[in-house]
Amino acid sequence: MSESEKPRIGVYVCDCGLNILGVVDVPAVIQYASTLDNVVVSREYKYMCSDPGQDIIKKDIKDLKLNRVIVASCTPSLHERTFRTTVSTAGLNQFLFHMVNIREAVSWVTTDKKKATEKAKTLIKAGVMRVTLQEALEPKTEPVIPEVLVIGGGIAGIHASLSVASAGAKLHLVEREPSIGGNMARFDKTFPTLDCASCILTPKMTTLRVHPNIKLYSYSEVVGVEGYVGNFEVTIEKKPRYVNEDLCIGCLKCVEACVYKDARFPNAFDLGLAKRKPIYIPFPQAVPMRVLIDPNDCLKIKLGKCKMTCVESCEKDAIDFDMKPERLTVKVGSIIVTTGFKPFDPRRKPQYGYGVYPNVYTALEAERLLSPTGPTEGTPLLQDGTMPKSVGIIHCIGSRDENTNVYCSKVCCMYSLKLAHLVKERTGAEVYNFYIDMRTAGKGYEEFYKKLLEEGVKFVRGRVAELTTAPLSNAERGKLILRVEDTLAGYVRRIPVDMVILSVGLEPQNDAQELRRMLNLSCGKDGFLIELHPKLAPVSTATDGIYIAGACQGPKDIPDTVAQAGAAAAEALALVHKGMVEIEPYAAVTNEDLCSGCQICVGLCPYYAIEYDAEKKVSRVKDVMCKGCGVCVAACPSGAMDQKHFRDAFVTAEVAGVI
Amino acid sequence: MKSYLYYPGCSLKGMGGPYEQSLFSTFRKLDLKLTEIPDWNCCGATAYLSVNGNMAIALAARNLAIAEKDGGRDIVAPCSGCFLSLNKAKASLKEYPELRAKVVDALGRANLQYAGTSKVRHPLEVLMNDVGPEALKKLVTKPLKDLRVVPYYGCAILRPYEVLGDSHTPTVLEELIRITGATPVDYPYKGRCCGGMLTSGVQAVGLRLAEILLEAAKKTEADVIVTTCPLCHYNLECYQDHLRKSTGKDLDIPVMYFTQMLGLAMGLGEREVGVDRLLRRPMTVGVTA
Numbered sequence: 001m002s003e004s005e006k007p008r009i010g011v012y013v014c015d016c017g018l019n020i021l022g023v024v025d026v027p028a029v030i031q032y033a034s035t036l037d038n039v040v041v042s043r044e045y046k047y048m049c050s051d052p053g054q055d056i057i058k059k060d061i062k063d064l065k066l067n068r069v070i071v072a073s074c075t076p077s078l079h080e081r082t083f084r085t086t087v088s089t090a091g092l093n094q095f096l097f098h099m100v101n102i103r104e105a106v107s108w109v110t111t112d113k114k115k116a117t118e119k120a121k122t123l124i125k126a127g128v129m130r131v132t133l134q135e136a137l138e139p140k141t142e143p144v145i146p147e148v149l150v151i152g153g154g155i156a157g158i159h160a161s162l163s164v165a166s167a168g169a170k171l172h173l174v175e176r177e178p179s180i181g182g183n184m185a186r187f188d189k190t191f192p193t194l195d196c197a198s199c200i201l202t203p204k205m206t207t208l209r210v211h212p213n214i215k216l217y218s219y220s221e222v223v224g225v226e227g228y229v230g231n232f233e234v235t236i237e238k239k240p241r242y243v244n245e246d247l248c249i250g251c252l253k254c255v256e257a258c259v260y261k262d263a264r265f266p267n268a269f270d271l272g273l274a275k276r277k278p279i280y281i282p283f284p285q286a287v288p289m290r291v292l293i294d295p296n297d298c299l300k301i302k303l304g305k306c307k308m309t310c311v312e313s314c315e316k317d318a319i320d321f322d323m324k325p326e327r328l329t330v331k332v333g334s335i336i337v338t339t340g341f342k343p344f345d346p347r348r349k350p351q352y353g354y355g356v357y358p359n360v361y362t363a364l365e366a367e368r369l370l371s372p373t374g375p376t377e378g379t380p381l382l383q384d385g386t387m388p389k390s391v392g393i394i395h396c397i398g399s400r401d402e403n404t405n406v407y408c409s410k411v412c413c414m415y416s417l418k419l420a421h422l423v424k425e426r427t428g429a430e431v432y433n434f435y436i437d438m439r440t441a442g443k444g445y446e447e448f449y450k451k452l453l454e455e456g457v458k459f460v461r462g463r464v465a466e467l468t469t470a471p472l473s474n475a476e477r478g479k480l481i482l483r484v485e486d487t488l489a490g491y492v493r494r495i496p497v498d499m500v501i502l503s504v505g506l507e508p509q510n511d512a513q514e515l516r517r518m519l520n521l522s523c524g525k526d527g528f529l530i531e532l533h534p535k536l537a538p539v540s541t542a543t544d545g546i547y548i549a550g551a552c553q554g555p556k557d558i559p560d561t562v563a564q565a566g567a568a569a570a571e572a573l574a575l576v577h578k579g580m581v582e583i584e585p586y587a588a589v590t591n592e593d594l595c596s597g598c599q600i601c602v603g604l605c606p607y608y609a610i611e612y613d614a615e616k617k618v619s620r621v622k623d624v625m626c627k628g629c630g631v632c633v634a635a636c637p638s639g640a641m642d643q644k645h646f647r648d649a650f651v652t653a654e655v656a657g658v659i
Numbered sequence: 660m661k662s663y664l665y666y667p668g669c670s671l672k673g674m675g676g677p678y679e680q681s682l683f684s685t686f687r688k689l690d691l692k693l694t695e696i697p698d699w700n701c702c703g704a705t706a707y708l709s710v711n712g713n714m715a716i717a718l719a720a721r722n723l724a725i726a727e728k729d730g731g732r733d734i735v736a737p738c739s740g741c742f743l744s745l746n747k748a749k750a751s752l753k754e755y756p757e758l759r760a761k762v763v764d765a766l767g768r769a770n771l772q773y774a775g776t777s778k779v780r781h782p783l784e785v786l787m788n789d790v791g792p793e794a795l796k797k798l799v800t801k802p803l804k805d806l807r808v809v810p811y812y813g814c815a816i817l818r819p820y821e822v823l824g825d826s827h828t829p830t831v832l833e834e835l836i837r838i839t840g841a842t843p844v845d846y847p848y849k850g851r852c853c854g855g856m857l858t859s860g861v862q863a864v865g866l867r868l869a870e871i872l873l874e875a876a877k878k879t880e881a882d883v884i885v886t887t888c889p890l891c892h893y894n895l896e897c898y899q900d901h902l903r904k905s906t907g908k909d910l911d912i913p914v915m916y917f918t919q920m921l922g923l924a925m926g927l928g929e930r931e932v933g934v935d936r937l938l939r940r941p942m943t944v945g946v947t948a
Contacts, residue, residue: 356828
């Protein structure tokens with residue numbers, strides 16, 4: 001700093017309405033600040049972040065030739081960017097600004113006005129001492145790779161992919177199942193409009209398949225993510241289908257020709273309710289329409305001995321029993337996570353007899369029973385092949401329950417209504433809904449509930465205590481008896497039914513934690529991924545360049561999922577469109593005169609950003625790769641490492657101001 | 660020889676005599692040692708718990724504290740009521756620090772310390788887990804062929820402490836029945852209420868519950884009901900005449916303890932397992948044939 005550039009500091013203290021003023025004596029703080037060294041002006045304003053507030057700062061910079069600015073207000077994570085922009089539009093380097101937090105760190109954490117005012121004064125003094133030393137810096141910019149990765153090919157991933165791709169950006173979609181479509185592909189109808197789920201989903205799936213900007217990696221998983229916003233390197237593992245995806249045309253002759261004449265292995269898409277052969281397609285509308293072989297079932301792969309009639313039948317020579325998992329890497333600028341949910345396992349509530357009594361199904365299984373491509377071709381049947389005369393649908397299985405998940409899974413009331421409607425329509429059965437509260441908030445949802453009431457579906461308010469097969473009368477013999485306190489009628493009822501559908505809640509995927517760690521995201525107590533801000537940044541995460549959408553963030557229905565997917569796509573596209581990201585110039589620098597070349601820092605740097613110059617015998621920081629974590633600064637035994645904007649002298653000055 | 664502390668509770672020293680007798684003889688046969696907890700007192704079960712919960716828990720805790728002095732052996736509590744109240748006391752003292760402070764203080768004045776370290780177990784679980792089905796099978800010398808058995812667990816050893824694996828549809832008793840060579844019948848009421856203390860307090864309700872169980876058991880055409888609890892045993896066995904008179908239904912069916920069944924299958928004599936002390940002797944339907 002030259003003599004002519006003697007520090008001229010402006011201190012601006014924000015009232016934040018009554019947030020700060022209610023506890024801190026702001027006029028006294030202003031008075032105090034004006035007495036500090038190098039402070040030219042100190043002012044109070046009701047809302048510093050407002051346009052008039054910012055204008056005061058700008059005007060002072062020009063009129064009073066300020067070359068340093070302090071704003072004492074809220075946390076830097078809210079408004080540091082705002083004020084940096086303010087000072088730079090007035091011609092001051094943004095790194096000559098410093099923010100002091102007197103709201104979260106002072107006024108919000110005490111009611112003691114005297115102590116609060118003292119603390120505010122002290123923090124401002126520390127800030128003034130620090131900003132006096134601060135230096136002008138220029139932020140680095142890095143190019144953004146104009147490609148996007150989507151993890152998970154359910155409706156969220158499909159919608160996000162199409163949005164990004166149709167805006168012209170290149171997109172990579174990774175789906176771990178053999179086909180995209182997710183859980184929505186399992187549904188017959190959707191609430192509340194009763195649209196056919198496949199009719200609205202499959203057009204999107206096929207569009208995605210042929211889209212020139214989309215590369216689909218089905219039956220693949222993301223196994224590694226390196227890098228940072230704008231520049232991620234992603235490792236994808238393709239699981240072996242044992243059928244060459246590029247050669248197969250989906251004619252299914254091999255499936256026909258398989259030595260197993262009957263389908264006898266449980267099909268995962270049908271949740272094991274229907275059977276398939278060792279060589280199969282997951283479901284008729286699968287995308288990609290490519291067969292695959294399950295190595296656990298295939299005689300050739302398992303035992304090495306088979307007539308291999310499938311190979312004979314394949315005109316394209318697509319079957320390859322020696323296929324191995326393959327790894328490939330893609331480089332993308334941003335990532336959208338749409339990995340969805342897993343249904344609650346009702347075995348954890350043994351009183352409902354799931355897995356013990358036949359004819360007790362989960363809601364997702366009921367979706368398959370109601371699907372024309374499902375095991376019963378759309379008419380739910382009992383295990384003995386007859387039609388149920390009465391069906392009980394129990395809400396809130398695993399949800400709103402102190403013993404399992406305390407949260408409401410949000411979609412169950414509505415899907416239960418939909419299932420009730422479809423079951424009644426297909427079988428004519430008497431349908432009972434057992435609910436705690438009906439939660440039908442949403443466009444057209446309450447109307448749908450009313451429609452069901454008019455259709456004669458029965459609603460019993462009460463949590464079912466147990467499901468038993470122990471009859472007390474002949475009418476109950478051979479039935480599943482639901483014992484429930486009807487809290488509207490005020491007595492305990494026993495309702496015998498033929499079939500029970502458990503409206504299970506939504507839970508995070510089993511491997512949500514591993515994914516979270518790989519992507520450096522955080523999740524809440526319930527295990528769902530957390531957004532950056534619940535209201536104002538609902539699809540962003542704490543990791544720049546990674547966005548979340550759909551049920552991986554929390555239980556939600558298709559409309560909300562699609563809306564979030566669109567929002568996440570917009571965020572990713574904003575990065576692509578901007579073409580670059582600003583990176584804070586907080587890199588460490590070596591004072592080569594002090595460096596002894598011990599190389600302790602080289603090994604410690606988590607980003608491999610330090611290289612050793614053998615000729616000059618010094619360690620040097622690679623600016624672009626340094627993230628400014630400060631590990632090397634702390635570790636250097638010679639004090640040769642210093643980090644820009646966090647130089648030892650700045651921090652020491654700030655600490656000196658506090659004490 | 661595996662060794663356990665034995666907490667008899669009031670039942671096994673009274674109405675549940677045949678249970679204690681058969682427990683001792685079968686455990687001896689299996690080379691398992693039982694040492695009775697010295698100076699034990701009431702477990703604080705049912706009635707007391709509803710009158711004064713804290714006092715009931717303190718009573719139970721005294722037994723646990725005495726047991727802790729012994730130094731780590733598991734407590735075997737054959738009565739389901741004792742099993743439940745001792746475990747409940749343990750859980751409550753863990754969950755509620757204020758209650759624990761009070762109880763620890765009270766016990767301290769009697770020169771007792773409570774740390775909550777001892778484990779309270781039911782003999783059915785001990786047999787199946789510590790001895791194991793394989794070892795039990797080897798000791799069955801007189802398989803109870805052709806005997807159809809109703810497996811009845813009652814509620815207290817099933818819920819809420821799920822020591823038998825499944826709180827609603829358990830299968831271990833069925834497994835034990837198969838080990839003895841007998842056949843378990845399908846009995847959906849196996850974990851439902853026997854009437855409990857209501858058979859003496861509110862008889863109209865309590866006896867109706869026992870009636871439901873007996874009627875269903877009769878329908879299975881089984882030869883005998885096997886129980887795991889002296890109170891269940893009492894409710895199912897002792898009111899059969901009374902219920903026949905009041906309902907006009909034939910509800911006569913022998914009832915015996917699972918330890919008696921196992922003992923007979925292992926070749927113990929009727930007197931050794933106390934079958935001769937039952938109201939309806941299962942031998943009339945050929946148990947020992």
